[in-house]
Amino acid sequence: MQVPAYVEYEKATSVDHALTLLARFGPEARVLAGGHSLIPMMKLRLAQPETLIDINGLTGLSYIEVTDGELRIGAMTRHAQLLDSAVAGQRFAILHDAERVIADPVVRLWGTVGGSLCQADPSEDLSAAFAALKATMVIQNLTGTRTVHAREFHTGPYETVVAPGELLTEIRIAIVPGGGSAYQKVGRRVGDWPIGAAGAAIWLDNGSDSGTIADAGIGLTAVGAEHFSAAAAEDFLRGAPATQETFARAGQIAAEHCRPVSDQRGPADYKRHLAGELTARALGAALARATGAGPLPPVQRSPGQRSPGSPRPRRGGS
Amino acid sequence: MQIAVSVNGTEYSRVIEPRLLLIHFIRDDLGLTGSHWGCDTSNCGACVVWLDDLPVKSCTVLAAMADGRRVLTVEGLERRGELDPVQQGFAHCHGLQCGFCTPGMMLTARWLLDRNPDPSEQEIREAISGQICRCTGYENIVRSVRWAAEHESAAADRDHHGLGDGSEGDDLA
Ligand SMILES: Cc1cc2nc3c(=O)[nH]c(=O)nc-3n(C[C@H](O)[C@H](O)[C@H](O)COP(=O)(O)OP(=O)(O)OC[C@H]3O[C@@H](n4cnc5c(N)ncnc54)[C@H](O)[C@@H]3O)c2cc1C
Ligand code: FES
Ligand code: FES
Numbered sequence: 071m072q073v074p075a076y077v078e079y080e081k082a083t084s085v086d087h088a089l090t091l092l093a094r095f096g097p098e099a100r101v102l103a104g105g106h107s108l109i110p111m112m113k114l115r116l117a118q119p120e121t122l123i124d125i126n127g128l129t130g131l132s133y134i135e136v137t138d139g140e141l142r143i144g145a146m147t148r149h150a151q152l153l154d155s156a157v158a159g160q161r162f163a164i165l166h167d168a169e170r171v172i173a174d175p176v177v178r179l180w181g182t183v184g185g186s187l188c189q190a191d192p193s194e195d196l197s198a199a200f201a202a203l204k205a206t207m208v209i210q211n212l213t214g215t216r217t218v219h220a221r222e223f224h225t226g227p228y229e230t231v232v233a234p235g236e237l238l239t240e241i242r243i244a245i246v247p248g249g250g251s252a253y254q255k256v257g258r259r260v261g262d263w264p265i266g267a268a269g270a271a272i273w274l275d276n277g278s279d280s281g282t283i284a285d286a287g288i289g290l291t292a293v294g295a296e297h298f299s300a301a302a303a304e305d306f307l308r309g310a311p312a313t314q315e316t317f318a319r320a321g322q323i324a325a326e327h328c329r330p331v332s333d334q335r336g337p338a339d340y341k342r343h344l345a346g347e348l349t350a351r352a353l354g355a356a357l358a359r360a361t362g363a364g365p366l367p368p369v370q371r372s373p374g375q376r377s378p379g380s381p382r383p384r385r386g387g388s
Numbered sequence: 389m390q391i392a393v394s395v396n397g398t399e400y401s402r403v404i405e406p407r408l409l410l411i412h413f414i415r416d417d418l419g420l421t422g423s424h425w426g427c428d429t430s431n432c433g434a435c436v437v438w439l440d441d442l443p444v445k446s447c448t449v450l451a452a453m454a455d456g457r458r459v460l461t462v463e464g465l466e467r468r469g470e471l472d473p474v475q476q477g478f479a480h481c482h483g484l485q486c487g488f489c490t491p492g493m494m495l496t497a498r499w500l501l502d503r504n505p506d507p508s509e510q511e512i513r514e515a516i517s518g519q520i521c522r523c524t525g526y527e528n529i530v531r532s533v534r535w536a537a538e539h540e541s542a543a544a545d546r547d548h549h550g551l552g553d554g555s556e557g558d559d560l561a
Contacts, residue, residue, distance in 0.1 A: 071428065072428050072429075073407060073409070073412075074407040074409075074450075075407065076405065076407055077406055077407050078406060079389060079406030079450070079452045081452075081455070102450075102453075105448065105449055105450065105453065106430065106448055109409075109448050109449065109450065110429065110430055110448065112407075113409075113428070122406065122450075124452070124453060126453060173518065174433075174517050174518025174519075175496075175514065175515055175517065175518060176433065176436060176443050176444065176445060176496060176518045176519070177430065177445065177448075177518055179442045179443065179444065180442075180444055180448075180449070260517045261517055261518050
């Protein structure tokens, strides 16, 4: 039986209240959002905070809106809310691609966007999605707010720049015309963490038909990519023609630069292969969306998972 | 700490340790053993209950997080002294064998049908994809949920036409 160690519990009623409680209880206090990473870690005694500051009452941090040319997502937005958000899906399809394959529908009702980013698990899906989108994180403490680029947010496995006494409050993504984005994940089974996954965002020069890449973002997770991204591959893409050959080469570069480790989810060389292949596929899917070009390539599925609407294989007799 | 939780419409006030998981509060403190405690790792869904209006794996939240909120467990699914259509569906379509996964499956199915009264087979499978059944192979669980959907819409039609009282006419198998 897994039971967390003894802990104190405080319920925050506002952002200021949460920050005051964090200051009062010091560095051994931890924010409790959905709890779907923290509580399993506490059950395994991998985390033993002295005090939990429950921020589930901060409903004001649960929103998705377009303001000043940015998509803004409150830190307490649940995975399911992001998946249900039409505006998020229209602007950044990568977010829906990723949310559809994060955990399972019940877990998605509770796990939060902010909790995912602050958990900083090396296999976190949203870390790669926001890295691809070059998002900005808004962090608040008792003296004010500061913003940090997605690629400076994570400082190592399970580590971020969010200091004791601070809260991540918002994620911002600039809406730039001529863009498209997509996410591709391979997992062992439905609802599992990725063996490897790649997200891509692409912006074309002078609107959608130029065929030249103005800028690109690549996010990688579970494959040991620095800052969940692939900077060298992005450099290669900038100014290049948006073709399958370009994307394949970008995938190779991304694969060369990551450092996957073998574990129960798969051997390192397979993960490296996935990094390259999924990067190329995500770029292709992102381009199709940027140009509004017809149906997208099929989303990569875990083995055994049927695509929606495909007939069920019937066993004999029935 | 002191918490006050409404479980299946009954108010409970208890002194608990903040580290107590919701599943243990429900089973051990309240004696409501219909909710099952399975994998203990957020993977099987046997422990699913509703917290306010949403299903949750109750091994993955603290009882403290339920303070001031409503919890619905399988014991509270029946309405007006009758089994919920989902429960009737599981009985009618043989949706369980050992029954260990059943309470969690039914609570997620109830949530699905409230959002989507006519789910496709694929949508049902997706909804319960975070829950494990080691017995049925899922076929009969999916049939059970479809049965509930069909009988609910038939009952709603009857209600709409002023026929019957909205209760289920079908016999249980
Ligand atoms: C069965 C299962 C399967 C999963 N599968 C996947 C998967 O496939 N892919 C994936 O990416 N994730 C997966 N997850 C993780 C899921 O996305 C979690 O919900 C998420 O990682 C954490 O969100 P949370 O709100 O539950 O955070 P919590 O567990 O509450 O918190 C996580 C950490 O972040 C800190 N924190 C939370 N919010 C803030 C904030 N606003 N400011 C500062 N610090 C904060 C907490 O103190 C804690 O250290 C899975 C989880 C489960 C249980
Ligand atoms: S016991 Fe909670 S998910 Fe298995
Ligand atoms: S009926 Fe036995 S686990 Fe589902």
